[in-house]
């Protein structure tokens with residue numbers, strides 16, 4: 219299991235209201251107790267933080283807000299002592315508009331070699347006043363921004379498929395792949411065991427940059443810069459580098475892709491294969507409604523494209539971009555078969571029953587943890603944290619909010635600083651109290667009851683369920699392979715075997731009786747229902763998952 223740490227929101231060691239590396243270091247015992255084999259850190263490179271680290275100004279250092287290279291190396295070392303590997307985030311599609319390369323390009327003017335590292339083009343119209351094409355940015359507005367030339371005149375335009383603060387790099391320029399080669403090695407040499415690669419589907423752009431010609435929905439990219447074959451040249455290069463690095467240094471570093479392919483399951487195979495990424499996230503579960511048929515399709519689609527090659531996905535129900543599962547599953551439209559509301563870039567407005575959502579999130583997690591492949595858990599989900607929906611607009615920092623003119627609330631609600639203690643001092647132990655600054659995003663007042671300390675003392679809490687499940691998953695040899703066999707045990711429910719173990723998920727609103735044949739020779743080893751009502755008699759209550767094993 220890999221534990222995703224959103225650095226800014228995890229633990230603040232020095233009281234400035236921002237999570238940092240020393241904070242993570244101090245919480246390693248907690249992460250180890252959860253059973254993590256690895257930690258994935260969201261970007262912690264120097265950055266103006268306009269997209270919270272996904273806008274990098276220096277790929278070879280640590281942001282002073284988060285610590286120093288020295289602290290980073292110490293974190294790697296201390297994590298290793300707990301048997302935890304450290305993965306970083308690499309952002310290859312774009313850098314920050316404050317990156318020295320971009321500043322150089324602005325100063326150097328049109329036609330300069332410095333501009334060739336990016337996508338600078340002349341505008342259309344009589345005096346170049348119109349963008350070079352009609353592409354829209356994924357986070358809203360045009361994908362093009364006009365610059366002012368060094369002589370003060372209105373000038374060329376540059377491409378940024380996310381925001382104007384994230385100019386896209388042109389990988390045809392030899393400096394670009396060369397810098398990332400150096401970057402990967404730089405961090406591998408410091409003990410980093412792999413990278414989650416950001417936004418890999420957007421790297422290649424259609425030659426000639428033609429017009430898209432129609433409206434693209436908010437949160438999506440045009441097909442003219444999505445899944446373009448040019449991008450794969452980069453991934454093949456990286457895989458060769460990694461193979462070479464592993465061979466030469468007797469290491470086992472890995473590459474994992476963030477590739478949203480939920481509307482096209484086959485597309486995942488283009489990224490995960492022996493020549494490119496070792497793994498990719500399977501995002502289908504984050505977008506699947508709370509229904510057995512949707513879950514089965516999400517699982518089958520993902521496994522079908524990978525299993526044949528002996529490859530496997532990284533399953534996930536939460537991350538720093540999607541509405542937290544507790545809220546998603548608590549929405550009145552959680553069972554509807556459409557993809558509205560599954561992401562907080564295109565959110566649902568349906569009412570939320572948080573208690574129901576938490577019950578379902580417990581069940582969903584248990585089902586996911588039994589799937590073949592690896593699993594990523596996002597810090598805070600083990601506390602059952604909901605999405606914070608009522609943040610005042612003025613505290614929101616996600617560019618999605620501003621770029622959509624406030625129409626889309628954005629992703630701040632799943633990035634709230636974590637509550638560690640029942641006492642509110644220091645933002646529930648997120649910062650050292652007293653005298654610490656306010657956290658960078660406000661916590662809800664009642665988060666003491668959701669704190670790690672509160673859940674620790676309640677053995678029926680979601681925290682204990684996560685710990686137990688991760689531990690059983692590790693021990694149960696039936697779960698180690700790549701096999702999965704479906705059992706049809708009734709409409710609306712999901713049952714699958716992994717070796718001799720059987721997992722039953724009941725996402726319906728009524729009790730389910732497990733067929734005696736499945737119970738024979740097996741006992742209930744885990745149940746998501748906090749009242750543990752399902753056990754001896756083989757009942758699986760509504761919105762519950764059980765694991766049966768010999």
Ligand code: NOJ
Pocket residue numbers: 269272309380416417476538539
């Ligand atoms: C995906 C990251 O997960 C997200 O947080 C970021 O905004 C975009 N890529 C752009 O880098």
Ligand code: CA
Pocket residue numbers: 230231232233234235236237238283
């Ligand atoms: Ca701090």
